[in-house]
Amino acid sequence: xxxxxxxxxxxxxxxxxxxxxxVQIFGNQDMTEDGKITTKELLQTLSVQDSAxxxxxxxxxxxxxxxxxWMYVDLDDNNEMLVRFKDYGFFxxxxxxxxxxxxxxxxxVETLSVEWLKHLKEDANAPxxxxxxxxxxxxxxxxxxxxxxxxx
Amino acid sequence: xxxxCSNNQKECIDNQINPNGDSELAIVMRNLFDNSLxxxxxxxxxxxxxxxxxxxxxxxxxxxxxxxxxSAKPTDKNLRDDGVYQAFAxxxxxxxxxxxxNLSHKNFNVMVNNCIQCHEKFCLGTxxxxxxxxxxx
Numbered sequence: 001x002x003x004x005x006x007x008x009x010x011x012x013x014x015x016x017x018x019x020x021x022x023v024q025i026f027g028n029q030d031m032t033e034d035g036k037i038t039t040k041e042l043l044q045t046l047s048v049q050d051s052a053x054x055x056x057x058x059x060x061x062x063x064x065x066x067x068x069x070w071m072y073v074d075l076d077d078n079n080e081m082l083v084r085f086k087d088y089g090f091f092x093x094x095x096x097x098x099x100x101x102x103x104x105x106x107x108x109v110e111t112l113s114v115e116w117l118k119h120l121k122e123d124a125n126a127p128x129x130x131x132x133x134x135x136x137x138x139x140x141x142x143x144x145x146x147x148x149x150x151x152x
Numbered sequence: 153x154x155x156x157c158s159n160n161q162k163e164c165i166d167n168q169i170n171p172n173g174d175s176e177l178a179i180v181m182r183n184l185f186d187n188s189l190x191x192x193x194x195x196x197x198x199x200x201x202x203x204x205x206x207x208x209x210x211x212x213x214x215x216x217x218x219x220x221x222x223s224a225k226p227t228d229k230n231l232r233d234d235g236v237y238q239a240f241a242x243x244x245x246x247x248x249x250x251x252x253x254n255l256s257h258k259n260f261n262v263m264v265n266n267c268i269q270c271h272e273k274f275c276l277g278t279x280x281x282x283x284x285x286x287x288x289x
Binding site for chain 1: 171178228276280
């Protein structure tokens, strides 16, 4: 009997720890995941309107390796979105690439200058040839003033 | 506390804002922003401009942080290698002194502009925030 209880408890503990995710919130500490949308839904929205205030769930592709002041998240096979944080008021852990995030803020399409594109490459510790190869502005998806980011 | 920042070899200061830790210089600049915001709130009042006087505690804090621009440890350890940062910092310090000696919206904006010029060279990310310091008519 004791053995059975031990096994059941062990299973429960294992399944709990297996499922529990450590959630970290940066910026708006009252942020919840209520109302989150997928990246597919975001792309659909931005195909018919210029911008939208969203909470979007996406996987983090890369993060500024100088201080965690921006990140690129995955939208689909062809698109990424640049996320920066409102008023430089918070940052994200530099080692969070590959984690999933929910980002709250105004998503839009914007054109980044050559200086900005080079700066992002420098922050990502990209090779000099890659930085020098940037000669044209680029139109990208962005949330340039995210108010909150939840990472798990 | 000794983690993050840049190149994994910086002495960083743990804080609420940056989970990676901030360099001393990042904290100095954040303090300068806060000081400037406070200064802005004072000089919006015409009486302050007329008296040409800011609260001494505020000037003390601001001057203290200005003086750290040349010595605080930066996020990027190569920042001071070529003298460009020092030139920008000196220009900012000079215009700040000019402003504190002669309070005016114009001198304040010149000071903010100097701050932005340096960031255009070294760290674009915070410009959006610094822009909010400008006194607009």
